[in-house]
Amino acid sequence: MSPEPAPVQRPPLDATRVREAMKSRGMGELWVSRATGSTNDDLVERAKAGRLAHLSVETTEHQEAGHGRLGRGWETPDRSALAVSIYFRPDAGFDPAGLPWLSMLCATAMVRTLSERAGLAAGLKWPNDVVAGGHKLCGVLAQLVLTADGPAVVVGAGLNVSQDRAELPVPTAGSVALLGGRTTDRTELMAGYLDRVAELYAGFAAVHGHADEPGPGDRVSLRQAIARHMVSIGHEVDAHLPDGTVLRGTAEDLGAEGALVLRDAAGKLHHVLAADVFHLRRSDGSYV
Ligand code: BT5
Numbered sequence: 001m002s003p004e005p006a007p008v009q010r011p012p013l014d015a016t017r018v019r020e021a022m023k024s025r026g027m028g029e030l031w032v033s034r035a036t037g038s039t040n041d042d043l044v045e046r047a048k049a050g051r052l053a054h055l056s057v058e059t060t061e062h063q064e065a066g067h068g069r070l071g072r073g074w075e076t077p078d079r080s081a082l083a084v085s086i087y088f089r090p091d092a093g094f095d096p097a098g099l100p101w102l103s104m105l106c107a108t109a110m111v112r113t114l115s116e117r118a119g120l121a122a123g124l125k126w127p128n129d130v131v132a133g134g135h136k137l138c139g140v141l142a143q144l145v146l147t148a149d150g151p152a153v154v155v156g157a158g159l160n161v162s163q164d165r166a167e168l169p170v171p172t173a174g175s176v177a178l179l180g181g182r183t184t185d186r187t188e189l190m191a192g193y194l195d196r197v198a199e200l201y202a203g204f205a206a207v208h209g210h211a212d213e214p215g216p217g218d219r220v221s222l223r224q225a226i227a228r229h230m231v232s233i234g235h236e237v238d239a240h241l242p243d244g245t246v247l248r249g250t251a252e253d254l255g256a257e258g259a260l261v262l263r264d265a266a267g268k269l270h271h272v273l274a275a276d277v278f279h280l281r282r283s284d285g286s287y288v
Contacts, residue, residue, distance in 0.1 A: 098209020135174025
């Protein structure tokens with residue numbers, strides 16, 4: 001008879017530790033719920049209901065009705081994952097053209113966190129996925145909120161932490177545990193992620209949301225920092241458009257407004273915006 005598998009350890013989040021990490025970066029408030037539908041929806045509601053401090057954070061132990069882009073779902077079992085949403089309320093000097101960059105800023109923060117805390121070689125699959133070992137570990141979803149004080153953005157990240165294969169909804173999904181990450185401590189991963197987001201945002205805000213200008217003390221601009229992590233660059237990819245057509249080309253760069261720059265077989269350049277893409281796949285059929 002084979003031995004019983006060891007029970008998966010899924011301790012609750014330690015809100016005190018997360019608050020300490022947030023405080024050291026001058027972030028806003030933190031709300032931690034036992035269960036909710038969607039942390040993005042909750043934070044959007046709070047933002048609409050009244051003044052929210054910039055860089056406030058909503059998280060939950062169990063997100064029961066998470067959503068992705070284009071009405072797609074996001075599924076994670078109780079205490080197995082991170083569902084964390086951050087409220088960005090840029091000050092008046094911030095160029096609104098910088099707002100669409102916030103989702104890739106957060107994805108980049110997650111790539112760095114996975115490398116630093118979990119020892120995983122993660123990358124960014126344009127436009128909003130964090131991948132490692134050929135699998136999607138994290139998805140990011142940004143929602144614009146029009147407040148009385150001007151435009152704000154809620155950016156939610158869902159990170160698969162301790163799910164086993166049977167708990168993941170699609171074969172392309174992976175988790176930190178399945179990929180052999182050196183920690184599955186959700187508190188550590190969340191604190192690391194928030195720290196990296198706050199750091200990247202501080203540099204971006206200092207240059208008023210201009211993605212092509214390096215922040216003070218940074219050697220590269222936000223656009224270059226993001227592009228360095230992109231796994232598709234140099235590969236032939238298929239951009240599946242909502243009307244069913246497929247645009248095939250070599251991914252060359254990350255362009256203005258966060259567009260993916262593709263060169264087609266005839267040598268023509270195309271700038272593809274995230275909002276216009278149903279999904280992106282490698283032309284050889286592989287996911288990443
Ligand atoms: C995303 O959408 O990848 C964005 C997911 C954002 C989730 C966060 S969690 C906190 C916040 N609150 C929310 O309600 N949402 C955000 P998209 O690229 O559309 O990918 C969705 C697709 O990924 C689904 O159609 C499934 O195929 C797949 N999927 C669903 N759950 C997954 C999971 N746990 N891991 C990997 N893939 C998943």
